[in-house]
Amino acid sequence: MTERGALRRALSPATLARLGVIAALLVIWEVGARAFGDPLFIAPPSRVLMGLGSVFGTRGVPGALGITLFELVVAFALAVAIGLAVGLVLGLNGFARASFMPMVLLVYGMPQITILPLFVLAFGIGPTTKIVFGVTHGVFPIVLTVVAGVQNIKPILLTSARAMGASFWQQFRHVIFPHMIPSFFTGMRLGMTGVLLGVLLAELYVSTAGIGFFTTQFTQNFDPVRLLGLIGTLAAMAVVLNAVMRGLEAHYARWRD
Amino acid sequence: MSARRLGVRIVQVAVPAVLIALWYLATTRWGVSRILLPNPVAVVEALKNVLATGEFLPDLRVTLLELAVAFAISATSGVAIGFLISRSGYRIRVYEPLLAAIYAVPLILFLPLYVLWFGLGPASKIALGATISFFPVVLATIAGFGNVDRVMVTAARAMGASNFQLFRFVLLPAAFPVILAGMRVGFTVALLSIIGSETLASLAGLGHHIVELSENMEMPRMFAYVAFVVAIAAVLNLVVFRLEAWGRRR
Numbered sequence: 001m002t003e004r005g006a007l008r009r010a011l012s013p014a015t016l017a018r019l020g021v022i023a024a025l026l027v028i029w030e031v032g033a034r035a036f037g038d039p040l041f042i043a044p045p046s047r048v049l050m051g052l053g054s055v056f057g058t059r060g061v062p063g064a065l066g067i068t069l070f071e072l073v074v075a076f077a078l079a080v081a082i083g084l085a086v087g088l089v090l091g092l093n094g095f096a097r098a099s100f101m102p103m104v105l106l107v108y109g110m111p112q113i114t115i116l117p118l119f120v121l122a123f124g125i126g127p128t129t130k131i132v133f134g135v136t137h138g139v140f141p142i143v144l145t146v147v148a149g150v151q152n153i154k155p156i157l158l159t160s161a162r163a164m165g166a167s168f169w170q171q172f173r174h175v176i177f178p179h180m181i182p183s184f185f186t187g188m189r190l191g192m193t194g195v196l197l198g199v200l201l202a203e204l205y206v207s208t209a210g211i212g213f214f215t216t217q218f219t220q221n222f223d224p225v226r227l228l229g230l231i232g233t234l235a236a237m238a239v240v241l242n243a244v245m246r247g248l249e250a251h252y253a254r255w256r257d
Numbered sequence: 258m259s260a261r262r263l264g265v266r267i268v269q270v271a272v273p274a275v276l277i278a279l280w281y282l283a284t285t286r287w288g289v290s291r292i293l294l295p296n297p298v299a300v301v302e303a304l305k306n307v308l309a310t311g312e313f314l315p316d317l318r319v320t321l322l323e324l325a326v327a328f329a330i331s332a333t334s335g336v337a338i339g340f341l342i343s344r345s346g347y348r349i350r351v352y353e354p355l356l357a358a359i360y361a362v363p364l365i366l367f368l369p370l371y372v373l374w375f376g377l378g379p380a381s382k383i384a385l386g387a388t389i390s391f392f393p394v395v396l397a398t399i400a401g402f403g404n405v406d407r408v409m410v411t412a413a414r415a416m417g418a419s420n421f422q423l424f425r426f427v428l429l430p431a432a433f434p435v436i437l438a439g440m441r442v443g444f445t446v447a448l449l450s451i452i453g454s455e456t457l458a459s460l461a462g463l464g465h466h467i468v469e470l471s472e473n474m475e476m477p478r479m480f481a482y483v484a485f486v487v488a489i490a491a492v493l494n495l496v497v498f499r500l501e502a503w504g505r506r507r
Contacts, residue, residue, distance in 0.1 A: 014350035021351060041374055095261065099268035111490050113453040114464065114483045117471035122293055196363045204368060204457050215369035216458075227373060231366045242361045 040222040048228045055229035064210045065233060068203055071127050075134030076195045080188060083139045087146025108140040116205055125209050130202040137198030138191040145187030149180035182253040189245040196238050295476040304481035313485060319462040320451060323379050327386030328447045332440055335391045339398025349403050360392035365453065372458050382454045390447035397439020401432030434505050441501045445494055452486065
């Protein structure tokens with residue numbers, strides 16, 4: 001029943017038209033690049049696709065991509081753990097929230113990219129810098145959504161749980177936790193966006209190693225085939241990670257409906 | 258209640274004060290490397306010097322010019338394309354998910370490509386800033402024009418409103434606040450991506466200057482510039498926030 005509904009939605013006229021738009025854009029890119037494009041600056045998508053082999057064949061590129069994925073996963077896990085802990089403390093303790101929330105919002109509003117050189121000085125050009133920078137980007141949206149999620153619990157639920165003699169752990173396990181699940185997954189999705197931004201910013205900034213080294217090299221060698229291939233691979237990585245988070249969010253938001 | 262508010266105030270004053278004291282002690286007593294953490298007094302001195310000599314002006318001018326051009330491009334194209342898409346529910350269903358999906362990809366990945374196309378100068382920063390800030394504007398415009406109450410449109414039509422009158426007196430007033438909110442987000446995003454792309458690959462601008470100072474190990478000056486950029490960003494965002502509030506009231 002639902003499967004057929006999903007299939008019908010997947011084949012709706014709007015979805016088909018959207019696929020048509022994407023295909024048209026690819027055709028314009030292909031024809032335009034072949035007819036008018038300077039091969040030093042742009043490559044048609046067919047050639048980029050065929051050139052993926054040479055991207056992965058470039059010494060060090062598969063390693064750099066693997067390390068980036070590793071950094072994304074570790075940074076995301078740390079951002080979730082820290083964001084959840086800080087968010088719960090701020091969400092459940094009114095005094096802590098009143099005291100520290102303005103500071104959290106203030107720090108969140110600052111352009112962190114300005115202190116990226118400091119991260120490199122402190123942690124070097126390796127994965128540590130990129131993980132830390134990813135965490136500092138991803139942790140804030142998670143903290144904010146967890147705080148909001150905990151706050152949105154109807155006080156009557158907590159009061160009645162307490163009246164029935166629930167311990168703090170029982171309140172957490174059976175009232176707070178199920179209630180914050182949907183907003184927690186929204187926070188994880190936003191956190192993933194932040195982690196992707198932070199890790200990729202740091203990867204692109206460090207031009208002597210990792211992804212930044214190869215993007216700089218491909219740019220300086222006027223090699224759009226491999227540059228587009230590498231960027232496309234990273235974008236695909238981001239799309240997959242975003243899709244996973246979106247799927248989890250939709251799955252865990254179901255019980256509310 | 259007021260005792261609690263007093264406690265909150267004390268914490269809010271005490272935490273930054275303790276952090277600054279720790280920072281001072283770390284640099285003067287505990288021998289934390291000056292290259293990582295300059296003395297706060299030296300930072301304040303450097304900031305005074307930077308502000309007094311006006312040496313920030315050329316870089317500030319570059320950054321603000323890039324920001325102005327990028328935002329002008331993204332605001333006009335975002336509103337125009339968003340309006341065209343919002344004219345039919347079918348077009349909204351076709352394009353809106355596509356635009357939202359592209360916006361979810363970290364578009365900073367375009368920077369190496371733009372550097373290849375436009376070089377290290379301001380053009381690549383403008384292109385990146387315009388690309389990234391286009392999305393919040395276009396998505397807000399679609400949402401604004403797309404969610405106008407059908408009853409109002411039908412009523413205006415029934416009273417014989419022309420296309421222009423419908424736009425001027427029904428569609429625009431309904432969509433304006435949403436578009437303004439999208440523009441505010443777009444402005445913030447444009448500012449961030451321009452400072453970011455200056456940091457990653459550029460020849461001039463505030464982000465570039467910060468990197469240059471850190472590579473020359475002039476840490477007090479670098480910290481001073483970070484503080485300066487944070488202040489500039491805060492002031493610009495506040496101005497835009499005020500403009501939005503002002504525009505909403507009208």
